[in-house]
Amino acid sequence: MNQKNRVGVVLLNWNGREVLERYLPSVVRYTRQEEVVIYVIDNGSTDDSVAWLQTHYADQVELLLFEENHGFAGGYNKALDLIEVEYALLLNSDVEVTENWLNPLIDYMDTHPEVVACQPKIKSWREPDFFEYAGAAGGFIDCLGYPFCRGRLFSTLEKDKGQYDDPLSIFWATGAALCIRLQNFRAVGGFDERFFAHMEEVDLCWRLLARGGKIKCIPQSEVYHYGGATLSDENPRKVYLNFRNNLLMLYKNMPHKELVKVLRYRWFLDYLASFIFLLTGSYKKMKAVWRARKDYQSIRIQFSADRIENLEKTIQENIKERKNYSILVEYYLKRRKHFSEIERN
Known part of the structure; x- marks a missing residue:
């Protein structure tokens, strides 16, 4: 392994020229470290994404080109077969990062070898004081397999008041900003490409947990996610x-x-x-x-x-981060709209 490239920040692009133009500058600005490489994986774009990247970021990012769209799962699997790093940080192209966003994630995993994956705090780019739908402050699933987040239950987004600023063991880390040990990603088979998109990170994390790993949310790292850049909620x-x-x-x-x-x-x-x-x-x-x-x-x-x-x-069937209550009952019948209201009862 080339120790100069301990960390790979990996962005997946498909026809996202405008998205890259808006969000990639923050990634380049706040990720300029000797041991970090930024990869942009183009998933068979037909717009001018590649030409724009080659014109403006040829010296700052490594560009990997695929001839067709392999989806979220296939695109990342194929990309992570081609790179050699200790940590891969999968980052949606519509995420704006903040100063010192990367160090808390890597530092925590360096000092906690049992942690195989983690995520930062995910906040809304549109409403910066609020958590964002895709990940918020860490993901869980309920007794019926429905996923939900600390900081976001169904359509209710909480305002970030520091209430979830403790590093916490979670069931799943969002694919919008997923930091994972590459050897563990490969050991469990990576993403299931048959999913194409959606739910694949929850499936991946279930396998990681079942085989003895730990997954964390590290809120000392903070990013802002636009969301819906690929498929909107109305689709x-x-x-x-x-x-x-x-x-x-x-x-x-x-x-x-x-x-x-x-x-x-x-x-x-x-x-x-x-x-x-x-x-x-x-x-x-x-x-x-x-x-x-x-x-x-x-x-x-x-x-x-x-x-x-x-x-x-x-080797770990009873995963404590899988909750024994129904999120439907808690939210719709008991009218508990915030994660903290459920967990303290």
Whole structure:
């Protein structure tokens, strides 16, 4: 390993010239360290992203070009096969970093070898005083496999008042700014490329935890995420991928007895969600949920070998960062809108 390149900050780009122009300058400005290399991976862009990078950042970043769009999972997998670093920091192209954002993450992992991945505090670029949807102050999943965040429950975003400034063990670290030991990423097989996009970081983190690793949120590092640069929340494709991939993730990682029980609840809840989409006039989202359920049933056999391998290699089945309550019950029935309200009860 080249010790001058201990850390690789890896950005994935697809037709994102305007996004890069807005956010890449902060990454270059605040990541100029001897042991750090900034990689921009182009996922088969058809705009002028590559030409713009070659014109303006040829000396500051290393550019890796793919001929086609491999998605989030495939793009990062292929990129991380090509680089050799100790730590890979996967950073969305629509993230603005702050001064000294990188050191707290690397310093913490250097002194805590059991920690295989971590994330910074993720705040909203649009509303800088608030946490951001994709990651906030660390991710968890509930007893039914629904992901949520400290600082963000469903559509409720908390204002950052320092209430989550303690480093905390979490279930999943956001793919918007994920710092991971490259050897551990490779050891568990990286991202599942069949997911294409959405939920793949939760699936990855489940495998890391099940094999004995720890994942942390390090709020002493802070970044600002724009969000929705690839697929907006209103896009039925995003609804489809979230519902389908969440079910596939459960199938891949959850022990049999628990899986059977959880899937019974999820059948009802997923169709309830589709009915709510219908009532609110979101017909395409309703159909996206139905198609996600149908496709899950038809393709899950393709994940059987992964399920067997994951369960055989599990050494930590009862992961404490997987909560034993239902986030739906807590949020909608008990009206607890903040993570701190749930955890203190």
